[in-house]
Amino acid sequence: MGNSALKAHLETAQKTGVFQMTGKGLTEFPEDLQKLVNLRTIDLSDNKIETLPQLVERFTILKSLALNHNKLRVLPEELCKLKKLETLHLNSNHLTYLPSNFGQLSALKTLSLSGNQLRAIPTQLCGLRHLDMVDLSKNKIQAVPDAIGELQAIELNLNQNQISQISAHISHCPRLKVLRLEENCLELGMLPPSILSDSQISLLAVEGNLFEIKKLRELDGYDKYMERFTATKKKFV
Known part of the structure; x- marks a missing residue:
C-alpha cells in the first residue's frame, strides 16, 4: 500500500x-x-x-x-x-493474557477477545465498573474463578472454551443478565444451582456441553430461572 x-x-x-x-x-x-x-x-x-x-x-x-x-x-x-x-x-489475535493495569480502563463498556489464546478469565476485568459486554468465546479457558463475583458486566460470553468448573460466586454478579456457556466441557453437577435459584441471570445458554438440556429442567431453582427468563422475554416483545 x-x-x-x-x-x-x-x-x-x-x-x-x-x-x-x-x-x-x-x-x-x-x-x-x-x-x-x-x-x-x-x-x-x-x-x-x-x-x-x-x-x-x-x-x-x-x-x-x-x-x-x-x-x-x-x-x-x-x-x-x-x-x-x-x-x-481484539478478536482473532494471539493474546494469552492482559496487561496488569487493564483495570485502569475505567470507561470501558464493551470488550471483545474472542478467538485468542487466553487460558483464564482475566481478573483485571472485575475492577471495571462500566463494563456491559465481555466476549471471551473461542479461547482456552478451563474454569470460572471466585473473583468473577465482582464482575459488573450485563453479558458474559464464554462459548467454545474448555470450561469444566464454575465458581458459585458467579451468582453474586450484580448486573449479569446473560451468561453464554455453549460448547464447553461442563457436566450438569458442575453447574452451581445458585445460577438458577439465586442470581440475576435471565438467559443461560448451555447447549453443547456434557449433559442433555432437558436435565437442566430437573434442577432445583429452574422454576425461579424460568420466571426471570419469561419476564425478560416479555420486555423485548
Whole structure:
C-alpha cells in the first residue's frame, strides 16, 4: 500500500476524528498516526500487526479501538492509560493474557477477545465498573474463578472454551443478565444451582456441553430461572 493512500486516510482522519484502515496488509501500527491525538476511533482490523507501540497512550480522547484479525501477542501497559476508551475489539489475535493495569480502563463498556489464546478469565476485568459486554468465546479457558463475583458486566460470553468448573460466586454478579456457556466441557453437577435459584441471570445458554438440556429442567431453582427468563422475554416483545 502506497504512502499516498496512507496520506489520504490521515487527512480524512484529521477532519473526522476517525481513522479506518482495514485489510491493507499493514505489518505495524502506522507511525504517522501518533500526530493525530484528536482521534476518537481507530480501526485497524484485518491486518498483520504484531505489536502496539507505547505511543498508543497519546490518544487521550480515543473512544473506540478495533484490532480484530491481527497478530498481536501482547498489549502494552500504556494502552491502559486511555481513560476515555469505551470499546475495545481484539478478536482473532494471539493474546494469552492482559496487561496488569487493564483495570485502569475505567470507561470501558464493551470488550471483545474472542478467538485468542487466553487460558483464564482475566481478573483485571472485575475492577471495571462500566463494563456491559465481555466476549471471551473461542479461547482456552478451563474454569470460572471466585473473583468473577465482582464482575459488573450485563453479558458474559464464554462459548467454545474448555470450561469444566464454575465458581458459585458467579451468582453474586450484580448486573449479569446473560451468561453464554455453549460448547464447553461442563457436566450438569458442575453447574452451581445458585445460577438458577439465586442470581440475576435471565438467559443461560448451555447447549453443547456434557449433559442433555432437558436435565437442566430437573434442577432445583429452574422454576425461579424460568420466571426471570419469561419476564425478560416479555420486555423485548
